[in-house]
Amino acid sequence: MKTTLTKYDFENNQTLKDNYTYEAIQVLWFYYENLEDDTGFELEFDPIEIIGTWDEVKNFEEFQESYPHIEKEEDINDHTIYVASESFYCSDNLEMRNHFLYNKF
Secondary structure, X not given: OOOOOOHHHHHOOHXXXXXXXXXXXXXXXXXXXXXXXXXXXXXXXXXXXXXXHEEEEOOHHHHHHHOOOOOOHHHHHHOOOEEOOOOOOOOOOOOOOOOEEEEOO
């Protein structure tokens, strides 16, 4: 049995809201929606897996606290998936100035 998840449901999931900004949640929605489109496979929604996979930080310095071996912002993509959207400041992102959303490794 499956239930279709809407963008509204995703954006208003309390687990996601407790761990990410609204802008980060939007970016994650678009990331997973595009992943489904690109692969042709439906994904199961698991907010616990999402928060275990993705982290949001305010700036590169905060990112470096967890990963001091990455010395330059340009090198992040060599080590992880680094996403954003039109309101994020990041590779493929939004434009949420000085916030980073990255795949933990």
